[in-house]
Structures are given as C-alpha cells and as structure tokens.
Amino acid sequence: MSSPPSAAAAAPWKRLLLSALEANANLKHARFFQLATVGSNGRPANRTVVFRGFSEGCDKIQINTDYRSNKIEDLKNCPYGEICWYFTDSWEQFRLHGRIDIIDGSTVQRREKSWFASSLSSRFQYLAPHPGLPRILEEPKGGVDLDPSKGPVSSFCLLEFDPEQVDYLNLRSNERVMFTSEQIGDGGKHWMLQKVNP
Amino acid sequence: MSSPPSAAAAAPWKRLLLSALEANANLKHARFFQLATVGSNGRPANRTVVFRGFSEGCDKIQINTDYRSNKIEDLKNCPYGEICWYFTDSWEQFRLHGRIDIIDGSTVQRREKSWFASSLSSRFQYLAPHPGLPRILEEPKGGVDLDPSKGPVSSFCLLEFDPEQVDYLNLRSNERVMFTSEQIGDGGKHWMLQKVNP
Numbered sequence: 001m002s003s004p005p006s007a008a009a010a011a012p013w014k015r016l017l018l019s020a021l022e023a024n025a026n027l028k029h030a031r032f033f034q035l036a037t038v039g040s041n042g043r044p045a046n047r048t049v050v051f052r053g054f055s056e057g058c059d060k061i062q063i064n065t066d067y068r069s070n071k072i073e074d075l076k077n078c079p080y081g082e083i084c085w086y087f088t089d090s091w092e093q094f095r096l097h098g099r100i101d102i103i104d105g106s107t108v109q110r111r112e113k114s115w116f117a118s119s120l121s122s123r124f125q126y127l128a129p130h131p132g133l134p135r136i137l138e139e140p141k142g143g144v145d146l147d148p149s150k151g152p153v154s155s156f157c158l159l160e161f162d163p164e165q166v167d168y169l170n171l172r173s174n175e176r177v178m179f180t181s182e183q184i185g186d187g188g189k190h191w192m193l194q195k196v197n198p
Numbered sequence: 199m200s201s202p203p204s205a206a207a208a209a210p211w212k213r214l215l216l217s218a219l220e221a222n223a224n225l226k227h228a229r230f231f232q233l234a235t236v237g238s239n240g241r242p243a244n245r246t247v248v249f250r251g252f253s254e255g256c257d258k259i260q261i262n263t264d265y266r267s268n269k270i271e272d273l274k275n276c277p278y279g280e281i282c283w284y285f286t287d288s289w290e291q292f293r294l295h296g297r298i299d300i301i302d303g304s305t306v307q308r309r310e311k312s313w314f315a316s317s318l319s320s321r322f323q324y325l326a327p328h329p330g331l332p333r334i335l336e337e338p339k340g341g342v343d344l345d346p347s348k349g350p351v352s353s354f355c356l357l358e359f360d361p362e363q364v365d366y367l368n369l370r371s372n373e374r375v376m377f378t379s380e381q382i383g384d385g386g387k388h389w390m391l392q393k394v395n396p
Contacts, residue, residue, distance in 0.1 A: 029286040036234035036244035036280070044242055046234035046282035048291050082234070084244035088227040088286065093246050128395065132376070135393040178330070195333040197326065 011059045011191050013094070013166040013179045021051075023090045033085035035063065035161075037074035037100075045074055051085075052114060052158075059189075061096070061161040064114060064122070067104060068130050068155055075100050081161060091171035096163045103158040110160075115152035126155045164189075174198050209257045209389050211292070211364040211377045219249075221288045231283035233261065233359075235272035235298075243272055249283075250312060250356075257387075259294070259359040262312060262320070265302060266328050266353055273298050279359060289369035294361045301356040308358075313350035324353045362387075372396050 024030035031051045039045050052062040061083070065071060075081070083096040103111050115123065127144045129136070166179040176198040181189040222228035229249045237243050250260040259281070263269060273279070281294040301309050313321065325342045327334070364377040374396040379387040 027286070029284070032284065034232035034234075034244060034282045034284070036232075036242035036282075038236050038240060038242050042236060042240070042276060043278040043295070044234035044236050044276075044280045045293075045295075046232060046244060046280040047293055048282060048284045078240060078242075080241040082242045082244040084232045084234075084246055086227070086230060086232070086246045088225070095243075095245055097241070097243075130395055132374075132394050135374075135395050176330075176333075197329050197331050197333050 011163070011166075011179070011181070011189065012193055013096075013163070013168060013177075013191070014054075014059055016092075016168055017085075017094055020087045020090055020092045020094070024087045027089060030087060030089070033083050035071070036082045036084070037071055038078040038080070039070070039074050040077040045070065047071065052117070055110065055160055059163060061163070062114060063159040063161060064118060065157050065159055066126060066131055066155050067157040070132065072102065072157065075102055075159075083161065093167075093169040093171070095167040095169075096161070097165040097167075098161050098163040101160045101162070103160055105152075105154060107158075111156070111158045112151050114158045115156055120146065120148060123153075123156070126153045169198060209361070209364075209377070209379070209387065210391055211361070211366060211375075211389070212252075212257055214290075214366055215283075215292055218285045218288055218290045218292070222285045225287060228285060228287070231281050233269070234280045234282070235269055236276040236278070237268070237272050238275040243268065245269070250315070253308065253358055257361060259361070260312060261357040261359060262316060263355050263357055264324060264329055264353050265355040268330065270300065270355065273300055273357075281359065291365075291367040291369070293365040293367075294359070295363040295365075296359050296361040299358045299360070301358055303350075303352060305356075309354070309356045310349050312356045313354055318344065318346060321351075321354070324351050367396060 021030060032048050033051060034046055035049045036044055036046045049063050052064055054060060055062055079099050081098065081100045085094040124146055127146060164181050168177045176196050177193055178196050179191055179193045181191050184190050219228060230246050231249060232244055233247050234242055234244045247261050250262055252258060253260055277297050279296065279298045283292040322344055325344060362379050366375045374394050375391055376394050377389055377391045379389050382388050
C-alpha cells in the first residue's frame with residue numbers, strides 16, 4: 001500500500017487540538033473560541049463563536065454565523081482572522097491564524113449540511129431580528145415558524161477558516177510550539193514546527 | 199452634599215462587569231480574556247491575557263505584558279484593541295473596544311505599582327528568554343535570580359486599555375446592550391446605552 005500524499009495527511013497541530021477537545025469535553029464552553037477580525041476602519045474586532053467541526057477531509061474549521069453580523073463586512077474587507085482558543089481545564093491555548101471563506105447561498109451543499117447539523121434552537125436565531133440593531137420589544141405577530149425539514153434561511157452563513165499558522169502554548173508544561181505552513185503544488189500545505197520560548 | 203461630576207462616576211457597564219467577576223470568582227480563568235490587535239501587515243492577532251484590575255479612579259483596564267512580545271509592535275502600529283471576555287459560569291460576554299496606552303519604563307509610578315502587585319512567579323516570566331524565539335533547551339548558567347524588593351525589569355510593561363464602546367451579551371436572558379461613549383470637555387466620557395437585538 002502506498003502512503004497517502006502529504007496534502008491529505010492531517011496537519012500536525014490537529015492532533016493536539018483534538019486531544020484538547022477530548023480532555024475538555026465535559027465543558028460546554030470548550031467548543032467556544034474567540035475570533036478576531038479587522039474592520040474597514042482598520043481596527044480589531046473580537047467575539048466568541050462556536051466550533052462546528054472540521055470540513056470534510058481537510059483541516060478547515062467551520063463556524064456558523066448570521067450573514068447580517070458585522071464580521072461579514074469585516075471579512076469582505078480583510079479575509080484574515082485569528083482564533084484564540086483557550087481550554088480552561090487543560091490550560092492549553094491555540095492561536096490559529098488563517099484565511100476565512102464565506103460560504104453563502106451561492107455555495108449550496110456544505111452550507112446545507114451545516115444548517116441541518118445545527119440544533120433547531122440554533123437555526124431559530126437566523127429568523128430573529130437583525131443582530132445589533134435597536135431592540136423593538138414587541139414580539140412579531142403570530143410568532144416565527146421553522147419547518148425542521150426546510151433548508152437554510154438566507155441569513156444563515158457558514159465560514160470556513162483555513163489555518164496558515166498555529167501557535168500552541170501549554171501553560172502546565174510551559175511549552176510553546178509554532179506551526180507554520182507553506183503552500184505546496186496541489187493546493188495542500190506543508191507544515192513545519194518549532195519549539196519557541198513561552 | 200454635591201453629587202460627583204459625571205466624569206468621575208463609574209461607567210454604566212462597569213457595574214455589570216464587576217458583577218460578572220464576582221459571579222465567576224470561583225474560576226481562576228474568569229480573569230482571563232482575549233485581546234485582539236492589528237499587526238503591521240493589517241491582519242488581526244488574538245491572545246489570552248490576564249485582567250490586572252482597573253487603574254485607580256478610572257475605568258481603564260490594566261494588562262501586564264512582556265515588552266518583547268508581538269503585541270507591543272502591533273500597538274505601535276494601531277493603538278486600538280478589542281477585548282472579548284466570556285464568563286463561562288454566568289454565560290455573559292463583554293466586547294470592549296478601546297485605545298491602549300503602553301506604560302513602559304518612562305512612566306514610572308503606575309508601572310512600579312503593577313509590578314509589585316504581581317506574584318513572584320509572574321515577575322519571573324520577564325526574566326525568561328525572548329518570547330516566541332526558538333527555544334534553546336540549556337538552562338542559563340547559575341539560574342535566574344529575582345530580588346522581591348527590586349522594581350520592574352526592563353521587559354515588564356503595563357498596558358492601559360481605555361474602553362470607548364462595550365457590547366454586553368447575556369446568553370441566559372438573551373439580552374444585549376450596547377454602551378457607547380463620547381468625550382466630554384474635561385477628558386472624561388459620557389456613556390449612552392441602548393438595548394439591541396442579540
């Protein structure tokens with residue numbers, strides 16, 4: 001049997017991240033991380049988002065978001081983000097730097113899959129009033145209806161975060177490892193790692 | 199008795215933040231938050247830092263850092279940051295946007311106070327090798343000595359974060375409040391608040 005091509009092999013930081021997820025699996029918030037972007041005014045923005053798993057067969061990280069949220073405008077201006085993911089039980093931090101693709105209505109399949117993978121209460125959020133706009137306290141007449149078998153609504157958006165660099169810090173062992181990548185011919189990545197001072 | 203001038207009154211978001219700190223006081227990580235900055239390449243950076251309290255008599259948030267860390271270069275390029283502070287027990291998120299002052303060796307008093315307020319193990323970090331540089335595994339000859347009565351070493355740096363806008367989200371009550379400020383004549387701030395859609 002031949003070994004799989006290097007592009008298909010999992011990135012070396014992924015094993016560490018999967019271990020951290022497992023070690024902290026008892027905590028609901030272990031799947032939350034902070035995503036930083038840059039606004040059109042050149043200033044940083046930062047918010048908590050939910051890890052929705054990896055895209056099939058690759059190391060891209062999936063995030064669901066409301067298409068009406070500010071982060072969409074930020075990403076149209078600068079498509080790079082930095083995730084800071086701190087695991088409170090195992091004292092590990094992952095800083096992932098990478099490019100983010102907006103998978104909106106025009107990219108049907110992956111978006112649909114992610115929609116149906118979300119809970120009904122998560123899906124309901126996309127029918128709610130425009131996030132960040134002044135709150136009008138009256139409830140909409142007749143309530144909002146959501147058919148569980150219906151596909152994504154227009155405000156539902158999938159983000160795919162493609163890590164280019166991962167800075168791993170273990171506060172228990174006081175070890176820090178920097179993973180950097182370079183593109184290889186077939187669209188894959190070659191990863192290098194180096195221990196650095198914490 | 200006359201009432202205090204509005205500039206001296208605590209900002210309206212501060213009461214919420216102090217309550218959250220109290221409600222989550224049993225968790226060591228409740229004093230950790232994620233600070234986003236923008237690098238000279240225009241891309242975001244994001245890392246976990248420790249809340250070191252408020253500066254005396256105002257609403258500025260104190261953060262200690264190593265002067266040799268990348269965030270110093272980031273802040274010289276763009277002095278704005280965004281803190282994302284998620285409280286895992288009370289399900290509250292504070293996104294604080296503001297300007298950051300670097301209080302280095304030239305601003306003696308506040309920096310000294312913050313140095314002595316840090317634990318000895320925190321102070322030791324500033325004597326460690328340059329963060330982020332390749333690790334040289336040999337320990338320095340004779341170890342590193344730290345006199346507890348001695349003032350800050352040159353790599354110790356205090357950051358003062360001055361919030362301009364605070365976006366508060368309570369995931370239990372599903373309420374979101376936006377606090378925005380405008381400068382008033384005497385260097386103080388006038389704060390306005392508005393309930394917005396979560």
